[in-house]
Amino acid sequence: MIRIDNLTRRFTNGKGIFNVSFEVKEGEVFGFLGPNGSGKSTTIRHLLGYMKPQKGSAVIDGYDTWKNQAKARGRIGYLPGEIAFLEGMTGSDFLDMMAGMQGITDKSKRTSLIQRLQFDPDTPIRKMSKGMKQKVGIVATFMHDPDVYILDEPTSGLDPLMQKLFVELVLEEKEKGKTFLMSSHSFSEIERTCDRAAIIRNGEIVTVKDIHELQSMQRKVFDVTLTRSEDVEAMKESRLSIKKTEGLFVRVEVQGDFDNFIHELSKYSVKNISAGTQSLEQIFMDYYDAEEAGS
Numbered sequence: 123m124i125r126i127d128n129l130t131r132r133f134t135n136g137k138g139i140f141n142v143s144f145e146v147k148e149g150e151v152f153g154f155l156g157p158n159g160s161g162k163s164t165t166i167r168h169l170l171g172y173m174k175p176q177k178g179s180a181v182i183d184g185y186d187t188w189k190n191q192a193k194a195r196g197r198i199g200y201l202p203g204e205i206a207f208l209e210g211m212t213g214s215d216f217l218d219m220m221a222g223m224q225g226i227t228d229k230s231k232r233t234s235l236i237q238r239l240q241f242d243p244d245t246p247i248r249k250m251s252k253g254m255k256q257k258v259g260i261v262a263t264f265m266h267d268p269d270v271y272i273l274d275e276p277t278s279g280l281d282p283l284m285q286k287l288f289v290e291l292v293l294e295e296k297e298k299g300k301t302f303l304m305s306s307h308s309f310s311e312i313e314r315t316c317d318r319a320a321i322i323r324n325g326e327i328v329t330v331k332d333i334h335e336l337q338s339m340q341r342k343v344f345d346v347t348l349t350r351s352e353d354v355e356a357m358k359e360s361r362l363s364i365k366k367t368e369g370l371f372v373r374v375e376v377q378g379d380f381d382n383f384i385h386e387l388s389k390y391s392v393k394n395i396s397a398g399t400q401s402l403e404q405i406f407m408d409y410y411d412a413e414e415a416g417s
């Protein structure tokens with residue numbers, strides 16, 4: 123449904139995106155992840171037909187987003203990171219304007235979205251919090267039932283309850299066979315919604331991975347408090363992957379080899395231990411580090 127092929131845009135300062143390629147299948151939810159300035163927005167701008175590729179192409183449902191901009195754009199519901207609202211409008215005014223542009227007359231989906239997101243659309247936009255503006259944007263994007271959703275940081279500013287609701291909305295649309303490309307900094311949101319994710323860094327795709335594959339790379343994190351400082355020193359000498367020590371506190375990451383960890387730990391006097399799971403964010407950071415070491 124979305125195909126990006128060797129998309130390249132080098133700005134005069136040398137930054138940009140370089141040979142970006144990936145595909146999003148119909149009905150797939152695809153995460154687009156990367157640190158600030160890595161090239162997510164530039165890629166998305168090409169998908170919306172706002173920028174002409176210097177090289178390569180971006181295609182939506184068979185339509186080249188530059189050469190056949192109107193056709194391609196018509197398939198997309200786009201939620202920008204920050205919406206530019208016109209002065210003096212209420213949320214309802216804005217939604218009316220969008221509905222006019224989208225050519226929709228049936229208000230039922232809009233009404234139900236407003237009810238679920240729990241906000242008063244008649245509030246003047248200038249009085250709205252960032253989260254409330256984001257809700258207006260979500261309604262505007264979802265109400266016209268697009269085939270392809272392109273969402274830039276969709277839950278920024280939303281509280282955890284609303285983030286959860288947003289995940290539900292995405293999964294409902296996915297059920298209907300809709301396609302999503304979603305940039306996000308929220309790894310739990312990506313985990314709960316996405317089938318696959320691409321990681322972009324310095325304008326280049328580092329990897330495209332199945333979300334389960336990413337999850338299986340997650341390590342367990344054990345926070346151990348010992349009773350003797352000499353044990354901390356001994357533990358540092360072991361084969362364990364020690365991420366941090368502070369006084370008697372030691373953080374150990376374990377991937378699979380629990381026997382070795384338990385065997386090693388049995389040598390020491392342990393005061394406290396707690397187990398957690400490495401976040402996806404940490405996995406990505408490991409990825410970046412590995413790339414760095416390899417390059």
Ligand SMILES: Nc1ncnc2c1ncn2[C@@H]1O[C@H](COP(=O)(O)OP(=O)(O)OP(=O)(O)O)[C@@H](O)[C@H]1O
Binds near residue numbers: 137
């Ligand atoms: N018009 C421009 N002229 C020059 N450099 C630009 C231009 N637009 C973007 N850049 C640079 O290109 C790089 C990629 O920017 P882009 O906005 O695509 O990143 P991003 O991943 O969307 O970041 P963020 O999460 O902060 O929005 C950055 O280094 C940015 O400074």
